Amino acid sequence: MVHWSAEEKQLIASVWSKVNVEECGAEALARLLIVYPWTQRFFSSFGNLSSPTAIIGNPKVRAHGKKVLTSFGEAVKNLDNIKVTYAKLSELHCEKLHVDPENFRLLGDILIIVLASHFARDFTPACQFAWQKLVGVVAHALARKYH
Amino acid sequence: MVLSANDKSNVKGVFSKISSHAEEYGAETLERMFTTYPQTKTYFPHFDLHHGSAQVKAHGKKVATALMEAANHIDDIAGALSKLSDLHAQKLRVDPVNFKLLGQCFLVVMAIHHPSALTPEVHASLDKFLCAVGNVLTSKYR
Numbered sequence: 001m002v003h004w005s006a007e008e009k010q011l012i013a014s015v016w017s018k019v020n021v022e023e024c025g026a027e028a029l030a031r032l033l034i035v036y037p038w039t040q041r042f043f044s045s046f047g048n049l050s051s052p053t054a055i056i057g058n059p060k061v062r063a064h065g066k067k068v069l070t071s072f073g074e075a076v077k078n079l080d081n082i083k084v085t086y087a088k089l090s091e092l093h094c095e096k097l098h099v100d101p102e103n104f105r106l107l108g109d110i111l112i113i114v115l116a117s118h119f120a121r122d123f124t125p126a127c128q129f130a131w132q133k134l135v136g137v138v139a140h141a142l143a144r145k146y147h
Numbered sequence: 148m149v150l151s152a153n154d155k156s157n158v159k160g161v162f163s164k165i166s167s168h169a170e171e172y173g174a175e176t177l178e179r180m181f182t183t184y185p186q187t188k189t190y191f192p193h194f195d196l197h198h199g200s201a202q203v204k205a206h207g208k209k210v211a212t213a214l215m216e217a218a219n220h221i222d223d224i225a226g227a228l229s230k231l232s233d234l235h236a237q238k239l240r241v242d243p244v245n246f247k248l249l250g251q252c253f254l255v256v257m258a259i260h261h262p263s264a265l266t267p268e269v270h271a272s273l274d275k276f277l278c279a280v281g282n283v284l285t286s287k288y289r
Contacts, residue, residue: 034267035274052268109251113270116258123259125182128252132183 002137004079008130015115015127016076024118025069026062028111030055036106042099068107075138082141090145101143108135150275155221157272161257162218164264172256173211174204179252187245214253217280225283236287243288246281253277 004012033040034052043049046060055061071089078085093099112131116123150158165172181188181196181203194202213231220227235241254273257265265273 031267031270035271052266052271056267112251113254113258113265116255117262117265120259120262123255125179128179128255129183 001080002082002133007126008133009079011127011130012076012079012134015119015123015131016073018119019069019115021069021073022062022066024111024114025065025067025072027065028107028114029065029068030058030061031110031114032103032107033061035110039103039106042097042103069111072111072138075134075141079134082137083144086138086141087145090142093142094146101139101146104139104142105136108132108139111135148275148278150221150272150279153268154272154275157269158218158221158276161261161264161269161273162215164261165257166215168260169211169215170204170208172207172253172260173209173214174207175256176249176253177203177207177210179255180249183252184245184248187248190239190241190245210249214280217283218276221276224279225286228280228283232284232287235284240288241284243281243285246277246284250274250277250281 030052033043033049033055040049043061043064046058046064048054048058049061074085075082093101112128112135115131116128119127162169178198181191188196191206194200194206196203213228216227217224225232254265254270254277257273
């Protein structure tokens with residue numbers, strides 16, 4: 001089980017309480033698809049992903065980004081139980097979606113940059129540590145049921 | 148992975164924008180790297196790594212200067228960083244995984260101080276550039 005200090009929990013909760021899940025989610029997913037274009041391989045049904053502008057404006061990207069980050073919120077709410085929280089999602093990503101877990105790490109790194117751009121100096125080094133730890137734990141939990 | 152003309156232009160644009168803050172951003176990048184990824188501190192047992200450390204400031208300046216050098220010679224990063232590449236291969240031998248960690252922290256610093264400049268396209272170009280720099284610095288490892 002992952003150990004979270006009181007300070008880490010506080011830093012995570014405090015940032016999350018100010019996150020616009022729809023906006024941040026959409027931006028994070030769009031950036032993933034733009035910065036690491038090979039990740040588009042999972043989204044052939046999303047329509048026009050032909051340029052950064054198309055990706056950013058794509059309503060399916062926005063909707064899916066919101067969905068992904070909303071799900072991330074479950075981790076924030078259940079810091080002491082992330083493995084169990086994501087057990088079913090892990091199976092889904094392996095058995096149905098066939099997503100290489102490396103992609104969870106990529107998205108996590110992108111999310112950190114999106115948070116940094118929104119919170120600026122409030123995204124202190126301690127904050128970055130707590131959040132980088134969280135995205136790592138989430139990525140690990142999502143990969144845990146792979147077989 | 149090749150830097151397109153757009154990538155080069157994006158990277159040069161960013162570095163000309165931040166040139167007066169390069170040292171400050173270099174130090175902040177290192178501080179964030181040491182805090183976010185404590186294992187990176189293992190390469191600096193001889194450093195004072197507390198916030199505000201003069202050694203970290205000085206080293207941040209070195210790192211930032213090297214990145215600027217690479218950006219200014221973006222058509223020949225390998226040539227521009229050849230000596231640094233030798234140094235990392237022969238003496239420093241920093242595990243290749245750590246260049247990605249430094250790169251991530253540099254992007255975070257850019258996002259914090261210049262969020263509007265770090266558009267998705269620029270973000271992509273910078274990420275590619277930082278990968279290219281890491282590749283050059285580890286190119287002579289074996």
